[in-house]
Amino acid sequence: MKHVRWQLVFGVALVALSAALYLAHYVIFADAHHIFIYLLGDIAFVPMEVLLVTLILHELLTRREKRALLGKMNMVIGAFFSEVGTELLDRLSRFDTVESQPAALEGMAEWTGRQFTQVARHIADVPFELDSARGDLGGLSAFLAEKRSFLVALLENPILLEHQTFTNLLWGVLHLAEELAARPALDALPDDDLKHLSGDMRRAHRRLIAQWLAYMRHLKRDYPYLFSLAVRTNPFDPAASAVVG
Numbered sequence: 208m209k210h211v212r213w214q215l216v217f218g219v220a221l222v223a224l225s226a227a228l229y230l231a232h233y234v235i236f237a238d239a240h241h242i243f244i245y246l247l248g249d250i251a252f253v254p255m256e257v258l259l260v261t262l263i264l265h266e267l268l269t270r271r272e273k274r275a276l277l278g279k280m281n282m283v284i285g286a287f288f289s290e291v292g293t294e295l296l297d298r299l300s301r302f303d304t305v306e307s308q309p310a311a312l313e314g315m316a317e318w319t320g321r322q323f324t325q326v327a328r329h330i331a332d333v334p335f336e337l338d339s340a341r342g343d344l345g346g347l348s349a350f351l352a353e354k355r356s357f358l359v360a361l362l363e364n365p366i367l368l369e370h371q372t373f374t375n376l377l378w379g380v381l382h383l384a385e386e387l388a389a390r391p392a393l394d395a396l397p398d399d400d401l402k403h404l405s406g407d408m409r410r411a412h413r414r415l416i417a418q419w420l421a422y423m424r425h426l427k428r429d430y431p432y433l434f435s436l437a438v439r440t441n442p443f444d445p446a447a448s449a450v451v452g
Contacts, residue, residue: 280370281425285433287361288422291354295380296419297442298350299412302342303335312416312443315423323424330416337412339404344393351384358384376418379411
């Protein structure tokens with residue numbers, strides 16, 4: 208309220224100052240015709256000024272701000288995949304059936320931006336079938352419990368307010384971690400409980416793959432040296448190796 212009041216007072220003061228200067232001009236030169244010519248000319252330019260400043264300049268500044276914000280968000284997403292995401296993809300893929308392993312995610316070193324888009328659309332239609340009875344639930348639970356503080360810290364980052372997709376991914380991963388941690392034993396669960404966990408794993412897995420693809424596309428475009436390492440450690444490529452050559 209005080210901020211609005213200050214702006215109002217300042218605006219009235221500027222209008223009063225302008226009127227006082229026009230009055231002084233008339234008192235000194237007694238030329239109302241000259242005053243009205245320039246006054247009308249200045250008012251006529253106002254719509255053009257609004258167009259230039261409010262629309263064009265503001266739009267350019269907004270785009271620049273969005274690019275800067277996107278860069279910061281990609282830094283956060285990169286930290287997530289370095290700390291949690293890449294290993295989590297590998298762990299979850301061990302629960303996947305061989306038939307639904309996304310072979311389309313192999314060999315992306317030479318992909319173009321169009322190919323990234325095509326694969327992302329293809330992956331969205333892949334019927335992933337993760338089975339919580341196939342892998343090491345205890346190991347997965349321990350891994351997520353170890354990374355829980357890191358995941359919660361990411362959710363507290365205000366930058367993520369502008370990235371709903373990544374926020375949904377974090378919630379999906381945290382929910383899976385909580386579901387696993389809530390069970391005192393994971394080695395003798397009933398079938399219905401295993402099906403429930405399989406559904407939570409599929410949700411987190413699908414969101415994780417979609418975000419990983421978007422992140423890999425970002426690395427290929429802006430950070431080729433990071434993209435090179437990411438390709439050599441591709442969790443979906445059985446032949447991937449961090450060793451060059």
